[in-house]
Amino acid sequence: MSDSSSPAGSTGTAAVRVRQLWQDMAPDMVARERMLRVAEIGDTHADCVVEHDTQGTAGRTARIALRRFAGSAFRLVEEAVDDTDQIAHAQFLKAMAEVQGANPLPAAYAAAALKVHKDLLREANGGPS
Structure with a gap:
């Protein structure tokens, strides 16, 4: 796998690129507000990470056929x-x-986010990670 644009873009699939965020439009997934980030x-x-899902599957991965991004x-x-923001x-x-x-x-969730924030600050300031 690569992290560049899809070479299949010329064969009718959408221009899928790494780090894009896509909403899953299947009726049951729209209700769950499922969002996928292309990894x-x-x-x-495309291998994607579930970025948001009201049923709690955030962080899991999903493998999606590129041709599915071209339709509805x-x-x-x-x-x-x-890249820095994505990391x-x-x-x-x-x-x-x-x-x-x-x-x-x-x-x-707030405690988990605060720990990551402190770790990122420590890294940015050259401290031990």
């Missing part, structure tokens, strides 16, 4: 973001996905 692109499929199955929500975002997403329990409290 890697291969010849026929997905809607582009956000173009690719800067930080991935760290925050991972921390959120690690919050345990069927109904985690907002304070648990």
